[in-house]
Amino acid sequence: MRRYLARRLVALVATLLVVSVLVFVVVRVIPGDPVLIIMGTEGSPEAAAALRKAMGLDRPLPVQYAEWVRRALRGDLGRSIQYDVPVGGLILSRLRVTLPLTLLAALFMAAVALPLGMHAATHHRRLGDYLAMVASQLGIAIPSFWAGLLLMLLFAVRLGWVRAGGFEGWEAGLWPGVRSLLLPALALGLIQAAILTRTTRSAVLEVFHAEHVRTARAKGLSEPVVAWKHVFRNALITIVTIAGLQLGQLLAGSIVLENVFYLPGLGRLALGAISARDLPVVQGVVLFVAATIVTVNFAVDLLYGFLDPRIRYD
């Protein structure tokens, strides 16, 4: 186990190093000059040159990279060009929105997909199954931004139950904060819930035909015990693998929904930083997201051992 952990840790560091080089090079290679974006169409070339020098963008790329990595290792991700504040603090402050949003969406995803998928599997080729499949097909087909707008029109404009968007902040209390994240979390989780419903259904169906299930039934176990203890648990390996990948997709999907619902989260920060060519912020956010996804995948791997005692990490 210890050797396994050490190996994974080395892989994690290597991944981050590769990501750091990639993002550093990519944001500098794509057309679009940060100075030009700050100055817009009205600035003079002299002013642009002065600004480029002040931002250190006139130095050779490897020098800039080395400097960035040296600082990043000390926990300093640089200063945002656009906001003039440290990138690290900026990312942390945005996590206050994105983390709960992603978690809520994941919760919604699990709360809908697991029962619905299970229901479809246990009612295979019956009305409940067909309805669940039609619903999940719809969920996959509706783009999240559109779902977001529809939810906004219904719950905020028509019914007036929630605000159309924006984030009220946690200072006002837990409920106002959660409330402002409900619609975006719903829209964000919709597609993933639909995908997970289908995954759960097929994973469960597969196990239902396994021999140990027949044995369990033959032993005279009640159907709920068979379904939960012998079928669901065995189907979980597939479900957890897909759900782990979906967490990364939820994080990525937040970019779109944070813009639709104008939430000050990480996704919106990333998008704004890319269009403003706020290089330190883009680098910081990508690095952070990469680290998160690698860590989540790692956690999923560890979960396998817990779910299936036959799996060992030596």
Add this chain to the structure above:
Amino acid sequence: MVRFRPAACVLLVASLAFLPGVGQAQPAAGGPALTAQVTSEPPGLDLTATPASATATVVFYNVQEALAKVDQHGKLVPWLAERWHTADNLHYTFFLKKGVRFHNGRAFTADDVKFVLERARNPETKHPHPRHYEAIAAIHVKDEHTVTISLKKPNAMFLYNLARQGSVIYPREAVEQLKSQPVGTGPFTLARWDRGDRIVLKKNPDYHVKDLPRLEQVTFRFIPDPNAALAALQAGDIDVLGFGLGPESADVVRRSPSLQLILGETTNDVILALNSSKKPYSDVRIRRAITHAINKDEIVKGAMFGFGRVLGSNVDPLNPYFVDMSRAVPYNPDRAKQLLAEAGYPNGIDAVLRVAPQYPYTVRTGEVIVGQLARAGVRVKLEQIEWGQWLDRVYKNADYDMTIIGHAEAWDAGNYANPKYYFRYDSPRFQEVYAQSETTLDDARRRALYHELQKVMAEEAPVVWLYVYPRIVAAKKGVQGIWKDLPTPSMDLSEVSWAK
């Protein structure tokens, strides 16, 4: 078989989630407040470091002010300078308004004017427009409230340049904090900037104009998506949708009993720029052919739902020297084909039209133009590129055939006199008339020169001026005092109030 009841579970979760009792926008404690939407977040709040209109929208006129001001009718009026005087058009003496205080409590004096203008002139301070202060030879402080500015030679734009967003007056001691905490003399002070979310301004109780501002607090929320912004207005989360309401949504607002629609003019000229340094666009016949092939009325109808005014030159209708040149090169596809043939292209030409979808109107306009030009034998491929790329490829390196963009800066004929500008339009005739207009101060003479300028532009067709982007503001009923027209990029809220 086990019976799960997922539908019941979902309903239960949903009903928990949407517990009633969710409040609508609350007014700030202690007085009337207003929440306005803006499309983009400012890239920093220092008007002396960025020319971004997103910064001007929030900061200019609301937080910081200049010696003179362009009012809502486009007229230049004295502001922090009570009046000015010149006998020879070379030495201007400004008499500053007394009793004006900066937000930090210190009195505004002539020394501040000298400091601010000298700093703007200094290329090392990275002011985006040092050329606006090039004409200044010396600044002499006579006493606390009198300052004389001497020019190298007479300059017709001098006073106007002092009213621009880059000429705002701030206290010398606050230079370092301008980017995130600007200090000025305006009707509001900056209370909070929640990055990525909102900017909150509070009333300046010591404002130098009596009885203003009328609002206690103003919040600017950054909502980029036009549909989300409209939904926020309909849901009551915001009071004013200042920018970014698409013309396609105007009718929804007009029909709503709780909303009002404000329509006006802007200085934002939407153009189809042609690359004059590139064949065949270097040939004036080709440029005129393209102009003849474009039906501007149809564009306004098709791409702008009928909003916007057809344009014929770079001078916008809010400019006092405006002449309507929109019919100077009329829509005439036969004439276009004839000109193409005369220029040696009887079979037409192929072109790429680059637009940035960050500005949806450029894409819609482009789609209409592609169809129109095809009828005249100009086969155009529409290519959408991201804004950063547009700035780099089209604007900086003039790597394009055609592009569509709005130019919001007023009084920008100088761009056409600059052969390095991305139009790459190099006309000695135009440059000469423009140079004369720069040093002519007699109003009648200057007007004549501006008319001449517009005539030359229409004839030489360096770009196709399409339409003036309309000002379309949606607000809750009861909001009053919002500027109808937009002669500057600011969203001046000093006189805005709620009807009793």
